[in-house]
Amino acid sequence: MMNNSIPKVKTAYVLLVNVDDRQTAMLRMAFKMYNSVNYQLIQPADNVQPELILVDGDTADGETVWQKVKTKYPDAIVVFFGRNSPSFTAPYLMKPIRFDTLFQHLRNLQQGNGVWLADNKVGAQQEAVNEKIVDNTTQQDHNAADHLQQAVTVVRFQTKGTLLGMVQKLAKQTEDTAILFENKPVLIVFPSVEKVLLAVESDALQQLCMQTDVEWQTKAVPASAPTAQLHDKAKLTLQACIWQLSIWTARGRLIDPITPDTVIKLKAWPNMTRMAYLPESMRLSAFLVRTPVALNTLYKLLPVSLEDVLNYIAATYSIGSLIIEQPLTHSAAQQEKEMVLTRKAPQPATKSAAGAHTAEHNESDENKPKGLLARLMGRLRGN
Known part of the structure:
Protein backbone atom coordinates (compact mmCIF):
# COMPACT_ATOMS: atom_id res chain seq x y z
CA MET A 1 0.00 0.00 0.00
CA MET A 2 1.32 3.45 -0.87
CA ASN A 3 2.30 5.61 2.06
CA ASN A 4 0.45 8.87 1.46
CA SER A 5 2.10 10.50 4.46
CA ILE A 6 5.39 10.88 2.61
CA PRO A 7 5.57 14.45 1.30
CA LYS A 8 5.94 14.75 -2.46
CA VAL A 9 8.66 17.07 -3.68
CA LYS A 10 7.79 19.01 -6.81
CA THR A 11 10.23 18.73 -9.71
CA ALA A 12 10.94 21.84 -11.75
CA TYR A 13 12.93 21.33 -14.94
CA VAL A 14 15.34 24.19 -15.59
CA LEU A 15 17.16 24.88 -18.86
CA LEU A 16 20.21 27.16 -18.96
CA VAL A 17 20.94 28.95 -22.21
CA ASN A 18 24.06 31.00 -22.91
CA VAL A 19 25.13 30.56 -19.25
CA ASP A 20 28.86 30.08 -18.65
CA ASP A 21 30.35 27.07 -16.86
CA ARG A 22 31.03 28.92 -13.62
CA GLN A 23 27.46 30.17 -13.21
CA THR A 24 26.16 26.74 -14.24
CA ALA A 25 28.28 25.03 -11.58
CA MET A 26 27.06 27.47 -8.91
CA LEU A 27 23.42 26.92 -9.82
CA ARG A 28 23.82 23.15 -9.97
CA MET A 29 25.43 23.17 -6.52
CA ALA A 30 22.63 25.31 -5.08
CA PHE A 31 19.94 23.09 -6.62
CA LYS A 32 21.49 19.97 -5.08
CA MET A 33 21.24 21.44 -1.59
CA TYR A 34 17.67 22.72 -1.90
CA ASN A 35 15.02 20.26 -0.73
CA SER A 36 11.69 22.09 -0.96
CA VAL A 37 11.61 21.92 -4.75
CA ASN A 38 13.64 19.51 -6.85
CA TYR A 39 15.17 21.88 -9.38
CA GLN A 40 16.64 19.68 -12.10
CA LEU A 41 18.93 21.00 -14.81
CA ILE A 42 18.21 19.58 -18.26
CA GLN A 43 19.72 19.80 -21.73
CA PRO A 44 17.87 20.57 -24.99
CA ALA A 45 18.60 17.01 -26.12
CA ASP A 46 16.76 15.55 -23.11
CA ASN A 47 13.41 16.01 -24.86
CA VAL A 48 11.87 17.32 -21.63
CA GLN A 49 9.68 20.41 -21.54
CA PRO A 50 11.41 22.97 -19.29
CA GLU A 51 9.33 24.94 -16.83
CA LEU A 52 11.94 27.61 -16.27
CA ILE A 53 14.65 28.80 -18.67
CA LEU A 54 17.46 31.15 -17.69
CA VAL A 55 19.05 33.00 -20.60
CA ASP A 56 22.26 34.88 -19.92
CA GLY A 57 21.66 38.33 -21.33
CA ASP A 58 25.10 39.78 -20.66
CA THR A 59 26.59 38.57 -23.94
CA ALA A 60 26.52 40.65 -27.13
CA ASP A 61 23.62 38.65 -28.55
CA GLY A 62 21.90 38.06 -25.20
CA GLU A 63 18.65 39.82 -26.06
CA THR A 64 18.45 38.12 -29.46
CA VAL A 65 19.02 34.71 -27.87
CA TRP A 66 16.25 35.42 -25.34
CA GLN A 67 13.79 36.24 -28.16
CA LYS A 68 14.65 33.01 -30.02
CA VAL A 69 14.31 30.89 -26.88
CA LYS A 70 10.96 32.51 -26.04
CA THR A 71 9.70 31.65 -29.53
CA LYS A 72 10.94 28.07 -29.25
CA TYR A 73 9.47 27.49 -25.76
CA PRO A 74 6.25 29.54 -25.63
CA ASP A 75 4.89 27.65 -22.61
CA ALA A 76 7.99 28.08 -20.45
CA ILE A 77 8.93 31.01 -18.25
CA VAL A 78 11.96 32.41 -20.06
CA VAL A 79 14.02 34.56 -17.69
CA PHE A 80 16.45 37.26 -18.73
CA PHE A 81 19.46 36.62 -16.47
CA GLY A 82 21.98 39.45 -16.34
CA ARG A 83 23.59 42.36 -14.55
CA ASN A 84 21.69 44.87 -16.67
CA SER A 85 17.95 44.86 -17.24
CA PRO A 86 16.57 44.00 -20.72
CA SER A 87 15.28 46.64 -23.13
CA PHE A 88 12.00 44.74 -23.39
CA THR A 89 9.42 43.39 -20.95
CA ALA A 90 10.56 40.04 -19.58
CA PRO A 91 10.95 38.04 -16.36
CA TYR A 92 14.23 39.30 -14.94
CA LEU A 93 16.75 37.69 -12.58
CA MET A 94 19.54 40.04 -11.59
CA LYS A 95 23.17 39.02 -11.25
CA PRO A 96 25.13 38.29 -9.15
CA ILE A 97 23.42 35.26 -7.65
CA ARG A 98 22.70 35.46 -3.93
CA PHE A 99 22.06 32.02 -2.49
CA ASP A 100 20.03 33.36 0.41
CA THR A 101 17.40 34.84 -1.94
CA LEU A 102 17.85 32.75 -5.11
CA PHE A 103 14.98 30.37 -4.47
CA GLN A 104 12.56 33.10 -3.44
CA HIS A 105 13.38 34.81 -6.74
CA LEU A 106 12.78 31.59 -8.67
CA ARG A 107 9.53 30.98 -6.82
CA ASN A 108 8.30 34.47 -7.66
CA LEU A 109 9.29 34.10 -11.30
CA GLN A 110 7.38 30.82 -11.51
CA GLN A 111 4.34 32.60 -10.07
CA GLY A 112 4.50 35.28 -12.74
CA ASN A 113 6.18 37.98 -10.64
CA GLY A 114 9.57 39.61 -11.10
CA VAL A 115 8.77 40.94 -14.59
CA TRP A 116 10.85 43.87 -15.85
CA LEU A 117 8.69 46.48 -17.60
CA ALA A 118 10.25 47.90 -20.76
CA ASP A 119 8.55 51.31 -20.47
CA ASN A 120 10.21 52.13 -17.13
CA LYS A 121 12.28 55.26 -17.66
CA VAL A 122 12.84 56.59 -14.19
CA GLY A 123 15.54 55.05 -12.02
CA ALA A 124 13.28 55.09 -8.98
CA GLN A 125 10.61 53.19 -10.89
CA GLN A 126 13.17 50.64 -11.98
CA GLU A 127 14.26 50.11 -8.42
CA ALA A 128 10.61 49.60 -7.45
CA VAL A 129 10.27 46.90 -10.09
CA ASN A 130 13.37 45.18 -8.75
CA GLU A 131 11.87 45.18 -5.28
CA LYS A 132 8.85 43.27 -6.61
CA ILE A 133 11.08 40.25 -7.10
CA VAL A 134 11.17 39.65 -3.38
CA ASP A 135 7.96 39.88 -1.39
CA ASN A 136 7.76 42.09 1.66
CA THR A 137 8.07 39.32 4.20
CA THR A 138 11.16 37.84 2.58
CA GLN A 139 12.71 41.29 2.21
CA GLN A 140 12.21 41.97 5.92
CA ASP A 141 13.77 38.63 6.79
CA HIS A 142 16.65 39.37 4.48
CA ASN A 143 17.23 42.79 6.04
CA ALA A 144 17.22 41.24 9.49
CA ALA A 145 19.76 38.67 8.30
CA ASP A 146 21.99 41.45 6.99
CA HIS A 147 22.24 42.85 10.51
CA LEU A 148 23.31 39.44 11.75
CA GLN A 149 26.08 39.06 9.20
CA GLN A 150 29.52 39.35 10.69
Whole structure:
Protein backbone atom coordinates (compact mmCIF):
# COMPACT_ATOMS: atom_id res chain seq x y z
CA MET A 1 0.00 0.00 0.00
CA MET A 2 1.32 3.45 -0.87
CA ASN A 3 2.30 5.61 2.06
CA ASN A 4 0.45 8.87 1.46
CA SER A 5 2.10 10.50 4.46
CA ILE A 6 5.39 10.88 2.61
CA PRO A 7 5.57 14.45 1.30
CA LYS A 8 5.94 14.75 -2.46
CA VAL A 9 8.66 17.07 -3.68
CA LYS A 10 7.79 19.01 -6.81
CA THR A 11 10.23 18.73 -9.71
CA ALA A 12 10.94 21.84 -11.75
CA TYR A 13 12.93 21.33 -14.94
CA VAL A 14 15.34 24.19 -15.59
CA LEU A 15 17.16 24.88 -18.86
CA LEU A 16 20.21 27.16 -18.96
CA VAL A 17 20.94 28.95 -22.21
CA ASN A 18 24.06 31.00 -22.91
CA VAL A 19 25.13 30.56 -19.25
CA ASP A 20 28.86 30.08 -18.65
CA ASP A 21 30.35 27.07 -16.86
CA ARG A 22 31.03 28.92 -13.62
CA GLN A 23 27.46 30.17 -13.21
CA THR A 24 26.16 26.74 -14.24
CA ALA A 25 28.28 25.03 -11.58
CA MET A 26 27.06 27.47 -8.91
CA LEU A 27 23.42 26.92 -9.82
CA ARG A 28 23.82 23.15 -9.97
CA MET A 29 25.43 23.17 -6.52
CA ALA A 30 22.63 25.31 -5.08
CA PHE A 31 19.94 23.09 -6.62
CA LYS A 32 21.49 19.97 -5.08
CA MET A 33 21.24 21.44 -1.59
CA TYR A 34 17.67 22.72 -1.90
CA ASN A 35 15.02 20.26 -0.73
CA SER A 36 11.69 22.09 -0.96
CA VAL A 37 11.61 21.92 -4.75
CA ASN A 38 13.64 19.51 -6.85
CA TYR A 39 15.17 21.88 -9.38
CA GLN A 40 16.64 19.68 -12.10
CA LEU A 41 18.93 21.00 -14.81
CA ILE A 42 18.21 19.58 -18.26
CA GLN A 43 19.72 19.80 -21.73
CA PRO A 44 17.87 20.57 -24.99
CA ALA A 45 18.60 17.01 -26.12
CA ASP A 46 16.76 15.55 -23.11
CA ASN A 47 13.41 16.01 -24.86
CA VAL A 48 11.87 17.32 -21.63
CA GLN A 49 9.68 20.41 -21.54
CA PRO A 50 11.41 22.97 -19.29
CA GLU A 51 9.33 24.94 -16.83
CA LEU A 52 11.94 27.61 -16.27
CA ILE A 53 14.65 28.80 -18.67
CA LEU A 54 17.46 31.15 -17.69
CA VAL A 55 19.05 33.00 -20.60
CA ASP A 56 22.26 34.88 -19.92
CA GLY A 57 21.66 38.33 -21.33
CA ASP A 58 25.10 39.78 -20.66
CA THR A 59 26.59 38.57 -23.94
CA ALA A 60 26.52 40.65 -27.13
CA ASP A 61 23.62 38.65 -28.55
CA GLY A 62 21.90 38.06 -25.20
CA GLU A 63 18.65 39.82 -26.06
CA THR A 64 18.45 38.12 -29.46
CA VAL A 65 19.02 34.71 -27.87
CA TRP A 66 16.25 35.42 -25.34
CA GLN A 67 13.79 36.24 -28.16
CA LYS A 68 14.65 33.01 -30.02
CA VAL A 69 14.31 30.89 -26.88
CA LYS A 70 10.96 32.51 -26.04
CA THR A 71 9.70 31.65 -29.53
CA LYS A 72 10.94 28.07 -29.25
CA TYR A 73 9.47 27.49 -25.76
CA PRO A 74 6.25 29.54 -25.63
CA ASP A 75 4.89 27.65 -22.61
CA ALA A 76 7.99 28.08 -20.45
CA ILE A 77 8.93 31.01 -18.25
CA VAL A 78 11.96 32.41 -20.06
CA VAL A 79 14.02 34.56 -17.69
CA PHE A 80 16.45 37.26 -18.73
CA PHE A 81 19.46 36.62 -16.47
CA GLY A 82 21.98 39.45 -16.34
CA ARG A 83 23.59 42.36 -14.55
CA ASN A 84 21.69 44.87 -16.67
CA SER A 85 17.95 44.86 -17.24
CA PRO A 86 16.57 44.00 -20.72
CA SER A 87 15.28 46.64 -23.13
CA PHE A 88 12.00 44.74 -23.39
CA THR A 89 9.42 43.39 -20.95
CA ALA A 90 10.56 40.04 -19.58
CA PRO A 91 10.95 38.04 -16.36
CA TYR A 92 14.23 39.30 -14.94
CA LEU A 93 16.75 37.69 -12.58
CA MET A 94 19.54 40.04 -11.59
CA LYS A 95 23.17 39.02 -11.25
CA PRO A 96 25.13 38.29 -9.15
CA ILE A 97 23.42 35.26 -7.65
CA ARG A 98 22.70 35.46 -3.93
CA PHE A 99 22.06 32.02 -2.49
CA ASP A 100 20.03 33.36 0.41
CA THR A 101 17.40 34.84 -1.94
CA LEU A 102 17.85 32.75 -5.11
CA PHE A 103 14.98 30.37 -4.47
CA GLN A 104 12.56 33.10 -3.44
CA HIS A 105 13.38 34.81 -6.74
CA LEU A 106 12.78 31.59 -8.67
CA ARG A 107 9.53 30.98 -6.82
CA ASN A 108 8.30 34.47 -7.66
CA LEU A 109 9.29 34.10 -11.30
CA GLN A 110 7.38 30.82 -11.51
CA GLN A 111 4.34 32.60 -10.07
CA GLY A 112 4.50 35.28 -12.74
CA ASN A 113 6.18 37.98 -10.64
CA GLY A 114 9.57 39.61 -11.10
CA VAL A 115 8.77 40.94 -14.59
CA TRP A 116 10.85 43.87 -15.85
CA LEU A 117 8.69 46.48 -17.60
CA ALA A 118 10.25 47.90 -20.76
CA ASP A 119 8.55 51.31 -20.47
CA ASN A 120 10.21 52.13 -17.13
CA LYS A 121 12.28 55.26 -17.66
CA VAL A 122 12.84 56.59 -14.19
CA GLY A 123 15.54 55.05 -12.02
CA ALA A 124 13.28 55.09 -8.98
CA GLN A 125 10.61 53.19 -10.89
CA GLN A 126 13.17 50.64 -11.98
CA GLU A 127 14.26 50.11 -8.42
CA ALA A 128 10.61 49.60 -7.45
CA VAL A 129 10.27 46.90 -10.09
CA ASN A 130 13.37 45.18 -8.75
CA GLU A 131 11.87 45.18 -5.28
CA LYS A 132 8.85 43.27 -6.61
CA ILE A 133 11.08 40.25 -7.10
CA VAL A 134 11.17 39.65 -3.38
CA ASP A 135 7.96 39.88 -1.39
CA ASN A 136 7.76 42.09 1.66
CA THR A 137 8.07 39.32 4.20
CA THR A 138 11.16 37.84 2.58
CA GLN A 139 12.71 41.29 2.21
CA GLN A 140 12.21 41.97 5.92
CA ASP A 141 13.77 38.63 6.79
CA HIS A 142 16.65 39.37 4.48
CA ASN A 143 17.23 42.79 6.04
CA ALA A 144 17.22 41.24 9.49
CA ALA A 145 19.76 38.67 8.30
CA ASP A 146 21.99 41.45 6.99
CA HIS A 147 22.24 42.85 10.51
CA LEU A 148 23.31 39.44 11.75
CA GLN A 149 26.08 39.06 9.20
CA GLN A 150 29.52 39.35 10.69
CA ALA A 151 33.20 39.10 9.92
CA VAL A 152 34.54 35.81 11.21
CA THR A 153 38.21 35.21 11.86
CA VAL A 154 39.22 31.69 10.95
CA VAL A 155 42.24 30.55 12.93
CA ARG A 156 44.48 27.97 11.28
CA PHE A 157 46.75 25.45 12.97
CA GLN A 158 49.58 23.14 12.03
CA THR A 159 49.94 19.54 13.17
CA LYS A 160 53.72 19.82 13.66
CA GLY A 161 54.54 19.52 17.34
CA THR A 162 51.13 18.08 18.22
CA LEU A 163 50.19 14.59 19.33
CA LEU A 164 48.15 14.27 16.14
CA GLY A 165 51.19 15.07 14.01
CA MET A 166 53.32 12.53 15.87
CA VAL A 167 50.75 9.74 15.44
CA GLN A 168 50.46 10.55 11.73
CA LYS A 169 54.25 10.37 11.42
CA LEU A 170 54.50 7.01 13.19
CA ALA A 171 51.62 5.63 11.12
CA LYS A 172 53.82 5.90 8.01
CA GLN A 173 56.63 3.88 9.59
CA THR A 174 56.89 0.14 10.08
CA GLU A 175 58.14 -0.18 13.64
CA ASP A 176 55.82 -0.50 16.62
CA THR A 177 56.46 2.66 18.64
CA ALA A 178 55.24 4.21 21.87
CA ILE A 179 54.73 7.94 22.34
CA LEU A 180 55.71 9.33 25.74
CA PHE A 181 55.03 12.67 27.41
CA GLU A 182 57.18 13.62 30.39
CA ASN A 183 58.58 10.07 30.34
CA LYS A 184 55.12 8.55 30.71
CA PRO A 185 53.64 6.40 27.89
CA VAL A 186 50.63 7.92 26.16
CA LEU A 187 49.85 5.39 23.45
CA ILE A 188 51.49 2.77 21.24
CA VAL A 189 51.17 2.80 17.45
CA PHE A 190 51.17 -0.54 15.61
CA PRO A 191 51.46 0.40 11.90
CA SER A 192 51.57 -3.22 10.68
CA VAL A 193 48.06 -3.95 11.99
CA GLU A 194 46.85 -0.31 11.83
CA LYS A 195 45.92 -0.22 15.49
CA VAL A 196 46.63 1.92 18.54
CA LEU A 197 46.85 0.90 22.17
CA LEU A 198 45.99 3.65 24.65
CA ALA A 199 48.01 3.96 27.84
CA VAL A 200 46.02 6.87 29.33
CA GLU A 201 42.36 7.73 29.79
CA SER A 202 40.56 9.67 27.05
CA ASP A 203 40.32 12.81 29.23
CA ALA A 204 44.09 12.91 29.59
CA LEU A 205 44.49 12.23 25.87
CA GLN A 206 42.21 15.15 25.04
CA GLN A 207 44.30 17.44 27.25
CA LEU A 208 47.46 16.28 25.52
CA CYS A 209 45.95 17.23 22.17
CA MET A 210 46.04 20.85 23.31
CA GLN A 211 49.82 20.72 23.67
CA THR A 212 51.71 22.43 20.83
CA ASP A 213 55.35 22.65 19.83
CA VAL A 214 56.14 19.66 22.04
CA GLU A 215 59.21 17.48 21.59
CA TRP A 216 57.34 14.22 21.96
CA GLN A 217 59.39 11.28 23.14
CA THR A 218 59.20 8.00 21.27
CA LYS A 219 60.43 4.57 22.16
CA ALA A 220 60.39 1.41 20.11
CA VAL A 221 58.48 -1.50 21.57
CA PRO A 222 61.09 -3.93 22.96
CA ALA A 223 61.83 -6.84 20.66
CA SER A 224 61.23 -9.23 23.55
CA ALA A 225 57.66 -8.01 24.03
CA PRO A 226 54.87 -10.47 23.12
CA THR A 227 53.76 -8.48 20.08
CA ALA A 228 50.78 -10.68 19.19
CA GLN A 229 49.23 -10.21 22.64
CA LEU A 230 49.73 -6.45 22.46
CA HIS A 231 48.06 -6.36 19.04
CA ASP A 232 45.08 -8.20 20.51
CA LYS A 233 44.78 -5.68 23.32
CA ALA A 234 44.81 -2.76 20.86
CA LYS A 235 41.12 -2.35 20.00
CA LEU A 236 41.31 1.15 18.53
CA THR A 237 41.98 1.40 14.80
CA LEU A 238 44.66 3.79 13.64
CA GLN A 239 42.18 5.68 11.49
CA ALA A 240 39.69 6.09 14.34
CA CYS A 241 42.48 7.34 16.59
CA ILE A 242 43.66 9.95 14.06
CA TRP A 243 40.04 11.02 13.47
CA GLN A 244 39.47 11.61 17.20
CA LEU A 245 42.81 13.32 17.76
CA SER A 246 42.04 15.63 14.83
CA ILE A 247 38.77 16.78 16.39
CA TRP A 248 40.40 17.40 19.76
CA THR A 249 43.32 19.22 18.14
CA ALA A 250 41.24 21.36 15.75
CA ARG A 251 38.76 22.69 18.33
CA GLY A 252 37.05 24.86 15.71
CA ARG A 253 40.25 25.81 13.84
CA LEU A 254 41.21 25.25 10.21
CA ILE A 255 43.94 22.72 9.55
CA ASP A 256 46.98 23.82 7.56
CA PRO A 257 47.53 23.89 4.53
CA ILE A 258 43.83 24.48 3.81
CA THR A 259 42.65 28.10 3.65
CA PRO A 260 39.11 29.50 3.32
CA ASP A 261 39.71 29.80 -0.46
CA THR A 262 41.16 26.34 -1.04
CA VAL A 263 38.88 24.14 -3.16
CA ILE A 264 38.39 20.80 -1.39
CA LYS A 265 36.51 17.60 -2.18
CA LEU A 266 35.81 14.35 -0.37
CA LYS A 267 37.75 11.61 -2.14
CA ALA A 268 35.83 8.83 -0.43
CA TRP A 269 33.03 8.69 2.11
CA PRO A 270 34.71 7.82 5.44
CA ASN A 271 33.37 4.85 7.39
CA MET A 272 32.08 6.69 10.43
CA THR A 273 30.43 3.72 12.14
CA ARG A 274 33.44 3.23 14.44
CA MET A 275 34.57 6.85 14.51
CA ALA A 276 34.00 9.46 17.19
CA TYR A 277 30.73 11.32 16.71
CA LEU A 278 30.99 14.55 14.74
CA PRO A 279 27.92 16.81 14.32
CA GLU A 280 26.70 17.30 10.73
CA SER A 281 29.28 14.84 9.37
CA MET A 282 26.67 13.04 7.26
CA ARG A 283 25.40 16.24 5.68
CA LEU A 284 28.90 17.53 5.01
CA SER A 285 30.00 14.19 3.54
CA ALA A 286 26.99 14.02 1.24
CA PHE A 287 27.80 17.47 -0.08
CA LEU A 288 31.57 17.27 -0.42
CA VAL A 289 31.64 13.82 -2.02
CA ARG A 290 29.74 15.30 -4.99
CA THR A 291 30.86 18.91 -5.20
CA PRO A 292 34.32 20.51 -4.98
CA VAL A 293 33.96 23.72 -3.00
CA ALA A 294 35.94 26.26 -0.97
CA LEU A 295 35.27 26.68 2.74
CA ASN A 296 33.87 30.19 2.41
CA THR A 297 31.31 28.97 -0.17
CA LEU A 298 30.52 25.82 1.82
CA TYR A 299 29.76 27.90 4.90
CA LYS A 300 27.46 30.19 2.93
CA LEU A 301 25.49 27.27 1.50
CA LEU A 302 25.02 25.00 4.52
CA PRO A 303 23.35 26.01 7.80
CA VAL A 304 26.09 24.33 9.83
CA SER A 305 28.13 25.86 12.64
CA LEU A 306 31.62 26.94 11.62
CA GLU A 307 33.14 24.92 14.46
CA ASP A 308 31.56 21.71 13.18
CA VAL A 309 32.69 22.43 9.61
CA LEU A 310 36.29 23.08 10.65
CA ASN A 311 36.44 20.00 12.90
CA TYR A 312 35.06 17.89 10.05
CA ILE A 313 37.64 19.27 7.61
CA ALA A 314 40.45 18.51 10.06
CA ALA A 315 39.26 14.94 10.67
CA THR A 316 38.67 13.99 7.04
CA TYR A 317 41.86 15.64 5.83
CA SER A 318 43.94 13.93 8.53
CA ILE A 319 42.75 10.43 7.58
CA GLY A 320 43.28 11.10 3.87
CA SER A 321 39.64 11.23 2.80
CA LEU A 322 39.62 14.94 1.93
CA ILE A 323 41.71 16.12 -0.99
CA ILE A 324 42.75 19.57 -2.18
CA GLU A 325 41.48 20.11 -5.71
CA GLN A 326 42.67 23.69 -6.17
CA PRO A 327 45.29 25.04 -3.77
CA LEU A 328 45.99 28.77 -3.49
CA THR A 329 49.35 30.31 -2.77
CA HIS A 330 49.52 31.83 0.70
CA SER A 331 52.34 32.72 3.03
CA ALA A 332 53.36 29.76 5.15
CA ALA A 333 53.34 32.06 8.18
CA GLN A 334 49.71 33.03 7.65
CA GLN A 335 47.68 31.74 10.56
CA GLU A 336 44.47 33.71 10.23
CA LYS A 337 42.15 34.88 7.50
CA GLU A 338 39.00 36.95 7.81
CA MET A 339 36.00 36.27 5.68
CA VAL A 340 32.63 38.01 5.72
CA LEU A 341 29.71 35.63 5.95
CA THR A 342 26.76 36.26 3.66
CA ARG A 343 24.27 34.05 5.44
CA LYS A 344 22.42 34.43 8.66
CA ALA A 345 24.70 34.24 11.65
CA PRO A 346 24.76 30.63 12.88
CA GLN A 347 23.19 29.46 16.08
CA PRO A 348 25.62 28.80 18.91
CA ALA A 349 27.82 25.91 17.92
CA THR A 350 26.53 22.55 19.01
CA LYS A 351 28.90 21.12 21.49
CA SER A 352 30.45 17.98 20.10
CA ALA A 353 29.29 14.81 21.77
CA ALA A 354 32.64 13.27 21.05
CA GLY A 355 33.06 12.50 24.71
CA ALA A 356 30.24 9.98 24.46
CA HIS A 357 31.82 8.28 21.48
CA THR A 358 35.50 8.70 22.20
CA ALA A 359 38.43 6.41 21.90
CA GLU A 360 37.68 5.02 25.33
CA HIS A 361 34.64 3.31 23.78
CA ASN A 362 37.09 1.08 22.01
CA GLU A 363 39.14 0.37 25.09
CA SER A 364 37.23 -1.70 27.64
CA ASP A 365 38.06 -1.70 31.33
CA GLU A 366 39.82 -5.01 31.04
CA ASN A 367 42.27 -3.49 28.60
CA LYS A 368 43.51 -0.80 30.97
CA PRO A 369 47.25 -1.06 31.79
CA LYS A 370 47.76 -4.08 34.03
CA GLY A 371 49.62 -7.34 33.94
CA LEU A 372 51.52 -7.70 30.68
CA LEU A 373 50.72 -4.18 29.55
CA ALA A 374 51.67 -2.68 32.92
CA ARG A 375 55.05 -4.38 32.73
CA LEU A 376 55.57 -3.10 29.20
CA MET A 377 54.66 0.44 30.29
CA GLY A 378 57.29 0.18 33.02
CA ARG A 379 59.91 -0.88 30.48
CA LEU A 380 58.96 1.96 28.19
CA ARG A 381 59.35 4.40 31.08
CA GLY A 382 62.81 3.00 31.65
CA ASN A 383 61.99 1.52 35.04
